[in-house]
Amino acid sequence: MELRSPIAKVLIVLACLVVVMAGIKSASTIMVPFFLSIFIAIACSPIIHWTGRFGVPKWLSITLVILIILVFGFLLAGLVGQSMTEFRENLPQYREQLDTEFSWIIEKLAQYNINVNQELIATHLDPATAMSVATNFISGMGGVLSNLFLILLTVIFMLFEADSIPKRLHIALSDPDMKLKHIDRFIRSVNSYLAIKTVVSLGTGLIIGTWLYVMGIDHFLLWAVLAFMLNFIPNIGSIIAALPAVLIAFVQYGLASAGMAALGFVLVNTIMGNMVEPRLMGKGMGLSTLVVFLSLIFWGWLLGTVGMLLSVPLTMVVKIALESREESQWLAVLLSSAGDKKGKA
Secondary structure, three states: OOOOOHHHHHHHHHHHHHHHHHHHHHOHHHHHHHHHHHHHHHHHHHHHHHHHOOOOOHHHHHHHHHHHHHHHHHHHHHHHHHHHHHHHHHHHHHHHHHHHHHHHHHHHHHOOOOOOOHHHHHHHOOHHHHHHHHHHHHHHHHHHHOOHHHHHHHHHHHHHHOOOHHHHHHHHOOOHHHHHHHHHHHHHHHHHHHHHHHHHHHHHHHHHHHHHHHHOOOOHHHHHHHHHHHOOOOOOHHHHHHHHHHHHHHHHHOHHHHHHHHHHHHHHHHHHHHHHHHHHHOOOOOEOHHHHHHHHHHHHHHHOHHHHHOHHHHHHHHHHHHHOOHHHHHHHHHHEOOOOOOOOO
16 A cells, blocks of 8 residues: 555544544643633633724733633632532432422323333432533533633733734744635634624523523522523533423422423523524534534543533634645535535635
8 A cells, every 4th residue: 555545645644633632632631721721712802802992901901801701700600509509408308309299190100001110210310310410511610610720821821922823823834825814714703603602692591590580490590500501512502401400390390390491491492592593693603413413522522521612613623624725625515514515715
């Protein structure tokens, strides 16, 4: 087999990818804060440029942005922590109420000769079990935020260096016009995606929280925060956020209230995800639904919780990189959605 044959090239590329992924996986404790810092800096850079138009010094703009991140982060951490503590305290009561509700349902099913093992169902639908996914997600984010100082310090340096990076790339790259075109496109896409996704997720969390508050569901603030955070995870994030809230509604008030809570999640996510978000985002990131779902699994495996949150922007990096070379543009087409007819940038 000649080294320059197409098969040899493919094998070499695949071998290199395996080595790179193994390196990223083993160095995830360093790579995760670094990736998160990059996307926070990209998301904050438009604010810095916007304030600069009004003559605000860069150091002051960066300071204000970092303070906003800190205040929001500490408020969110305090709220979630308090709600989780209250939930754990009420867990024995929820289990008792759950057994009562299951007994009533099993008696009704027995009248139609449908025999169900109550202990088996109670084990799988235990509030603690249903909360495990959400708890693991929060724990994963908490582990990342333990490096908050490192992340913020990296973001600060990136924001200060943001203006000089394009000039350095222009000098360093052999084909700067094409490369800078792709880099600018990537930054615009990520900025647009993060801004729109944040607004839609915030609206989703507020509406869900209000819906659950009106219904009188316990810890409605916790479920609202989960709806906000998990909405960043494509496809399955909204489902994960709905499960614990619906189960608590069932434990508190019965099957009818659980159905109402589920209906609220379905309506909000249908309207926000299928009507509002596409209207604001247009063609979005140009990725197919299957690719978005597979990227969620892949980046979640590689980088954990942060990888799930950043799965779409990270996949866009790969797609734009593939579009930048003529021989790999066919792979970029495979990643694209049906409506994205661009074979290349």
